[in-house]
Amino acid sequence: MDYHSIIARFIVVCSIQGTFATLPIRSRIRSRQKFDIFQHIVVRITFYTQYMVITAMNRHRIEEQVRKLQIEIFRSVDSLHPKYGGNPLELLEPRFLARVLDFHYTEQPGLSEQPFPYRGRRMATAGLIDPQSRRIVVEPNFSSEICRFTGAHECGHGALHPLARMHRDLPLDGSPLNHVRSPMEREADFFAAAFLMPRKLVIEEFSKRFGTRKLAFSNTVAQLICPERVDKLLHADGKSLEREKALASCRITNGNHFPSLSQAFRVSETAMAIRIKELSLVEWP
Numbered sequence: 525m526d527y528h529s530i531i532a533r534f535i536v537v538c539s540i541q542g543t544f545a546t547l548p549i550r551s552r553i554r555s556r557q558k559f560d561i562f563q564h565i566v567v568r569i570t571f572y573t574q575y576m577v578i579t580a581m582n583r584h585r586i587e588e589q590v591r592k593l594q595i596e597i598f599r600s601v602d603s604l605h606p607k608y609g610g611n612p613l614e615l616l617e618p619r620f621l622a623r624v625l626d627f628h629y630t631e632q633p634g635l636s637e638q639p640f641p642y643r644g645r646r647m648a649t650a651g652l653i654d655p656q657s658r659r660i661v662v663e664p665n666f667s668s669e670i671c672r673f674t675g676a677h678e679c680g681h682g683a684l685h686p687l688a689r690m691h692r693d694l695p696l697d698g699s700p701l702n703h704v705r706s707p708m709e710r711e712a713d714f715f716a717a718a719f720l721m722p723r724k725l726v727i728e729e730f731s732k733r734f735g736t737r738k739l740a741f742s743n744t745v746a747q748l749i750c751p752e753r754v755d756k757l758l759h760a761d762g763k764s765l766e767r768e769k770a771l772a773s774c775r776i777t778n779g780n781h782f783p784s785l786s787q788a789f790r791v792s793e794t795a796m797a798i799r800i801k802e803l804s805l806v807e808w809p
């Protein structure tokens with residue numbers, strides 16, 4: 525997150541607020557109402573500006589940070605994963621990431637039975653991070669895609685955000701939620717995606733399966749990828765995940781069988797489809 529812009533916003537709001545203390549009481553009340561509206565507008569504008577800009581600006585920085593942590597995992601492979609068989613996909617484990625971040629990572633069955641308030645509702649806890657005791661805890665009774673994504677998301681908070689208090693998260697698998705989330709949550713999601721689906725490895729595995737670094741969709745390609753949905757794939761909207769989802773779940777082309785990309789990286793199909801889009805592996809006209 526861009527803390528400088530948050531501090532700047534804080535200073536602006538505080539300095540405007542400070543001027544009210546010097547006004548007479550009646551005009552102070554009228555001014556207070558105007559100020560509340562003004563402050564509301566300022567906060568909304570700055571929130572949405574940060575929401576749209578910060579994550580875009582920080583993507584590169586987050587990927588770089590993830591890459592350095594992955595190098596650290598690789599260097600410590602003997603102690604982290606003594607049975608390492610040489611396939612880098614084996615090292616994409618949130619528990620290894622937590623170790624190099626100096627967090628204690630545990631799976632605790634029953635964690636989901638400790639609900640927490642979220643947008644006016646009580647939600648099941650799927651993961652939490654406690655910066656004081658340097659603990660990350662994940663509920664293992666969700667699907668492995670949710671456990672891995674939520675665990676990597678908590679590690680994202682540990683690496684990117686100096687949280688003062690314990691933070692809880694609902695089950696996450698990389699699929700978009702149906703409401704706007706804070707820049708902090710989006711950053712932790714992007715961190716998790718970059719860790720579980722590293723740019724270089726995804727491009728390599730994509731190229732192995734589809735024979736190219738960037739796939740253009742023709743009638744023949746659509747027939748090979750998903751013969752049941754050729755029309756949908758050919759006429760898909762560029763903003764949709766239609767083609768990316770078909771590629772994320774594809775397990776056979778030209779008679780060759782292979783684990784789908786989402787299976788190989790042990791993530792949800794939607795998380796992999798979003799990563800395919802982020803890496804521009806599909807050519808859109």
Ligand SMILES: [Zn+2]
Pocket residue numbers: 677681691692693709712
């Ligand atoms: Zn979170």
